[in-house]
Amino acid sequence: xxFAGLALGFTEVLTWHNLLFCFLGVFLGTAIGxxxxxxxxxxxxxxxPLTFVLEPVTAIVMLAGIFYGSQYGGSxxxxxxxxxxxxxxxxxxxDGYQMARQGxxxxxxxxxxxxxxIGGTVSTVIVAALSPVLAGVAxxxxxxxxxxxxxxxxxxxxxxxxxxxxxxxxxxxxGLILGMVGMDANSGARRFTLGLMDLSDGIEFVAVAMGFFAxxxxxxxxxxxxxxxxxxxxxxxxMPTRRDMKVAAPAIGRGTLIGSLLGxxxxxxxxxxxxxxxxxxxxxxxxxxxxxHGAIQGVAGPESANNAAVQTSFIPMxxxxxxxxxxxxxxxxxxxxHGVVPGPRIMEASPEVFWGLVASMWIGNILLLVLNLPLVGxxxxxxxxxxxxxxxxxIVICCIGLYGVNYATFDILVAAAFALIAFxxxxxxxxxxxxxxxxxxxxxxxxxxxxxxxMSRGDxxxxxxxxxxxxxxxxxxxxxxxxxxxxxxxxxEEVFAAED
Amino acid sequence: xxxxxVMAGAFFGIIAIIVALGALRYPxxxxxxxxxxxxxxxxxxALGLVAVAMIVQGLGDSARIDVTWAECRGLVCxxxxxxxxxxxxxxxxxxxxxxxxxxIASVGSQTFRLRRALVVAVVIGAGCHILxxxxxxxxxxxxxxxxxx
Numbered sequence: 068x069x070f071a072g073l074a075l076g077f078t079e080v081l082t083w084h085n086l087l088f089c090f091l092g093v094f095l096g097t098a099i100g101x102x103x104x105x106x107x108x109x110x111x112x113x114x115x116p117l118t119f120v121l122e123p124v125t126a127i128v129m130l131a132g133i134f135y136g137s138q139y140g141g142s143x144x145x146x147x148x149x150x151x152x153x154x155x156x157x158x159x160x161x162d163g164y165q166m167a168r169q170g171x172x173x174x175x176x177x178x179x180x181x182x183x184x185i186g187g188t189v190s191t192v193i194v195a196a197l198s199p200v201l202a203g204v205a206x207x208x209x210x211x212x213x214x215x216x217x218x219x220x221x222x223x224x225x226x227x228x229x230x231x232x233x234x235x236x237x238x239x240x241x242g243l244i245l246g247m248v249g250m251d252a253n254s255g256a257r258r259f260t261l262g263l264m265d266l267s268d269g270i271e272f273v274a275v276a277m278g279f280f281a282x283x284x285x286x287x288x289x290x291x292x293x294x295x296x297x298x299x300x301x302x303x304x305x306m307p308t309r310r311d312m313k314v315a316a317p318a319i320g321r322g323t324l325i326g327s328l329l330g331x332x333x334x335x336x337x338x339x340x341x342x343x344x345x346x347x348x349x350x351x352x353x354x355x356x357x358x359x360h361g362a363i364q365g366v367a368g369p370e371s372a373n374n375a376a377v378q379t380s381f382i383p384m385x386x387x388x389x390x391x392x393x394x395x396x397x398x399x400x401x402x403x404x405h406g407v408v409p410g411p412r413i414m415e416a417s418p419e420v421f422w423g424l425v426a427s428m429w430i431g432n433i434l435l436l437v438l439n440l441p442l443v444g445x446x447x448x449x450x451x452x453x454x455x456x457x458x459x460x461x462i463v464i465c466c467i468g469l470y471g472v473n474y475a476t477f478d479i480l481v482a483a484a485f486a487l488i489a490f491x492x493x494x495x496x497x498x499x500x501x502x503x504x505x506x507x508x509x510x511x512x513x514x515x516x517x518x519x520x521x522m523s524r525g526d527x528x529x530x531x532x533x534x535x536x537x538x539x540x541x542x543x544x545x546x547x548x549x550x551x552x553x554x555x556x557x558x559x560e561e562v563f564a565a566e567d
Numbered sequence: 568x569x570x571x572x573v574m575a576g577a578f579f580g581i582i583a584i585i586v587a588l589g590a591l592r593y594p595x596x597x598x599x600x601x602x603x604x605x606x607x608x609x610x611x612x613a614l615g616l617v618a619v620a621m622i623v624q625g626l627g628d629s630a631r632i633d634v635t636w637a638e639c640r641g642l643v644c645x646x647x648x649x650x651x652x653x654x655x656x657x658x659x660x661x662x663x664x665x666x667x668x669x670x671i672a673s674v675g676s677q678t679f680r681l682r683r684a685l686v687v688a689v690v691i692g693a694g695c696h697i698l699x700x701x702x703x704x705x706x707x708x709x710x711x712x713x714x715x716x
Contacts, residue, residue, distance in 0.1 A: 120703065231572075233621045237579045240614040244586050247607050256593050256603040259586075282645055289641030289675050455676050455683065459669035460691050462645060466652040466668065467661075467699055474706065479653035483646050490642050494632050495575040513606040525599030 072414070073195050076422025080430060085128045088121065089427060092129035093434045096136020101143050101446045102457060106156075108500075109284050110137035111397045112276040113461065115404075116468030123405045123420060128427040130401055134394070135431040138377065139183060139439055142370060143446050146175045156373070158341040162358065162365030169361050173443070174307040178315050178363055179370040180439050181307075186323040186371035187432035190378035193327050195425050197379075198414070202386040205411035210518035211529050215539040217512045220389045222543040223332065224501045226550050227339065234497045242502035245270055246509020253517070265477040272400040273469055274478045275506055278485025279492075279499045280393070281465045285458045286490055307363070315367035318348050322368035326375030331382055332391070344372035378428060385409050385421065388511065393500040396507050404472070571632045572625020580618035587611030637677055644675030660708040661700060666692040 080089075092114075100110045114133045118126040145156040146163035159179065166175040208216070221239050228235035248259045249269030260266040307315065322344040329340040348368040349358045358365050380391040388410040390396035399409055402420075407413065413421050439446070469479050492499050523529035531537045590611055596602025648671040655664045669691045673684035699705045 117703075231621075233617055233624060234575060237575075237614060237617045237621065240610055240617065241579070241582060244582070244607065244610050244614070247610070251593075251603040253601075254594070254603040258593060258603055258607065259589055282649065286638070286642045286645050289645070289677070290635065290638040455673065455678055456687050456690075458676070459648070459672040459684075459687055460694075462648050462672045463652070463665050463669050463691055463695060466649060466656075467665075467695060467705070470656065470707075471705060476653040476656050479649060479656075483649040483653065486646055486649065487642070490638075491578065494571075494634065495578060496571060496630070497575065516606060517601045520598050520601065525597055527598065 072199070072418060072422045073425065075418060076424075076426035079124055079419045079423040080128055080426045085125050085427075086430070086434075088125050088129040089132040089430055090434055090438070092118075092132025092134075093136040093431060093438050094132075096133035096138075097140040097143070097435075097439060097442075097446065098136075098449060100137035100140020101449050102140075102452070105284065105461070106141050107134070107137040108276070108393045108397060109280040109461075110140065111394060111401075112273065112280050113465055113468060115273055115276075115397070115401050116471045118401065119404060119472060123407060124423050126405050127402065127407070127420060127424050128430070130398060131424065131427040131431040132434060134377075134398060135183075135187070135374075135428075135435050136438075138374065139180065139435055140446070142179050142183075143176060143439075143443075144450065146179065146366070147172060147447065147450060156341075158345045158369040159366055159373075161345070162360075162362050165359065165361035166363065166366065171361065174311055174363065175366050176443055177440060178307050178311065178367045180436050182315070182319045182322060182367045182371035183374040184432050184436045185319050186326055186373070186375035187378055188429060189323045190327045190330065190375040191425060191429045191432070193379055194382055194428070195422075197331070198382055198386050198421075198425075201382060202411040202414050205387055208411070208535060209533060210515040210522065211533050212535040212539065213515040214512060214519055215530060215536040215543075216387060216389060217508050217515070219539045219543040219546075220383075220391075221501070221504065221508065222546050223391075224504050226546050228498050228501050230496060230498060232550065234495075235501055238492070238497050238499065239501045239505040242505020243509040243512065245275070245502070246506045247513070252510070252514070263477075265475065269510075270481060270506075271469075271472060271475075271478045272404070272506070273472050274481040275485055276397055276400070276503065277465050277469055278482040279489045279502065281461060282482060282486035283489030283493065283499070285461055286486065287493065288454060289458065311363050315363050318344075318364035318368040319371045321347055321351075322371030323375045325368075326372035326377075327379050329372075330376030330379030330391070340372040340376040341369040344368040374432075381424075381428070385413060385424070386411055390504060390507060393503050396503045400507060569631045569633075570625060570628060571630040572628040573622050574632060576618045576620075576622030576625060578618075579614055579621065583611050583615035583618055585611075587615065640677070641675040644672055648672035648675075656707070658711065660710040660712075660714075661705075662692055662696055662709050663711060665695045 095114055096110060099105055099113060100107060111133055118129050121129060141156045142159050142163070145160035146167050149160050149164040163175045163179065166172065225232060225235040225239060248266055250257055250267050257267050325344045325347065326340040329343065345365060345368060348364040349355050352358065352362065352364060380395055383389040383391060384395045384399055388399070388408070390399045402409060407417055407420050465482070466479050469482055470476060472478060489499055519529055530540065587608055590604040590607035593604030594602035595604045595608065648668045651671055652664055652668040655667065666688050669688040670684055673679055673687060696709065700707065700709055
């Protein structure tokens with residue numbers, strides 16, 4: 068555990084200026100994340116450009132705030148309206164919404180915040196302790212090991228994607244191909260630019276994210292206006308009772324443990340962790356029949372697990388440059404816009420940014436606890452804003468934000484094109500999340516593939532001779548094998564069916 | 568021909584062909600010294616194989632593609648608003664662009680009412696003006712040049 072590093076992080080981050088922006092990030096993140104139909108990914112995509120005017124450390128602190136704010140905003144919507152913004156808060160909605168219907172929305176929201184805070188705090192310590200170790204290991208990685216690592220990451224994202232596996236593979240490949248667009252770093256050839264100068268720097272990452280997450284969400288919501296039954300009742304009694312705490316405390320502990328462990332897996336353990344935690348709670352509960360009818364452990368466990376997993380998923384993202392989920396991919400893209408390149412050298416190259424991020428993750432968690440509980444009334448009011456007012460605003464703000472990234476209206480057109488492609492994806496029943504992962508990893512994968520083959524003089528066996536590389540590939544193969552195995556396949560279908 | 572799985576395979580298949588043929592226009596090099604075309608070619612071929620597998624797997628599938636009128640309305644208006652925004656921004660200034668784009672977007676809702684949409688557009692326009700021009704001082708003209716902004 069690197070205490071000096073952690074101390075550096077806190078001295079970097081703890082200025083009034085930074086705290087103010089972190090606060091602003093948490094506030095805006097929650098405010099927008101609460102809006103139905105806007106999960107963390109579109110929220111971050113929408114608010115991302117706001118951070119581009121700031122200096123790196125401040126921007127990252129604000130991003131961390133936005134990140135946690137949007138996560139918690141999603142849980143709030145799940146509890147109060149039974150509209151989970153993303154797959155990880157589906158579990159929260161199961162019992163959280165039932166609690167709300169029984170007039171216990173206050174305790175449900177409070178326990179979600181407390182659980183998230185504890186999960187976040189413990190896993191922040193794990194991030195601080197494990198990242199330097201993993202970065203040290205990663206420094207020994209050769210290009211072939213990196214390539215295999217990315218293969219593993221992509222395989223994980225395919226395994227965890229819902230629906231047809233072949234489609235997930237295809238979507239990842241399309242993402243990798245999109246990442247090829249633009250000037251090739253080695254030869255200077257302009258690839259797939261359609262003769263457009265605007266594309267020679269590649270496709271703007273924010274444009275892809277907005278098209279796929281923000282605009283396509285709007286289109287989806289316009290097509291199926293959902294019945295929203297928000298609790299107009301005043302939320303009374305925010306604090307959980309003593310009995311609540313007694314039941315919820317061990318659930319939070321178990322959830323934190325499960326989340327911290329699963330989050331480290333590349334490819335997105337967050338979804339897995341919420342379901343695992345829910346299943347564990349149901350199994351150990353004194354009265355399993357309560358589940359689905361407002362069991363507080365069913366909120367406390369998965370919420371802690373989710374936040375802990377989200378946090379520890381920063382470990383592979385920061386030290387290996389391997390984002391686990393669409394939201395961490397967004398965050399990584401944002402870091403790269405700010406000139407921070409995640410990877411094993413990040414701790415030497417920009418320790419203030421690395422430790423600053425670790426510290427701000429924790430500060431973001433605290434602010435979340437301080438901000439969200441007193442402001443619950445405000446969030447509930449936000450939930451009642453009619454969609455007819457919201458969606459033109461979402462579209463316009465996204466456009467302005469997108470323009471602000473490069474001062475190029477071309478990027479906005481690109482986002483419009485991706486909104487159309489996203490619609491096709493929905494119609495063809497393809498999930499878009501793995502695309503973003505492929506898009507970010509594409510250029511890195513090509514570069515490492517090229518270097519590995521250069522060193523081995525074109526010998527493909529280098530990937531299966533080097534010990535680290537072959538180990539990673541074997542794990543990937545094992546995952547594929549498990550997925551094809553009938554038992555797990557059924558289980559996976561059950562999990563995703565329960566989500567629908 | 569509305570078998571969803573087969574259509575998905577065809578969709579990815581077409582992308583694969585375009586990418587693979589496109590990649591051949593760049594030097595391929597060798598595995599020892601990869602040219603800019605090699606990796607995209609490999610990806611295109613892989614995607615092609617996946618697409619074929621998808622078509623084969625989907626032949627007996629019963630899922631269909633159905634597109635509703637409401638969906639198209641939302642899609643067309645959203646994209647029209649975004650494209651209008653991109654094309655108009657440099658010529659009409661922020662305020663007019665935001666106002667019109669927001670109106671176009673509003674038409675996409677099934678519960679569209681002109682008067683309400685106008686109110687919403689004005690509120691959003693004013694909000695954006697304050698937030699982006701006054702507070703964040705984004706480098707953008709507020710009004711079209713012929714009004715004299």
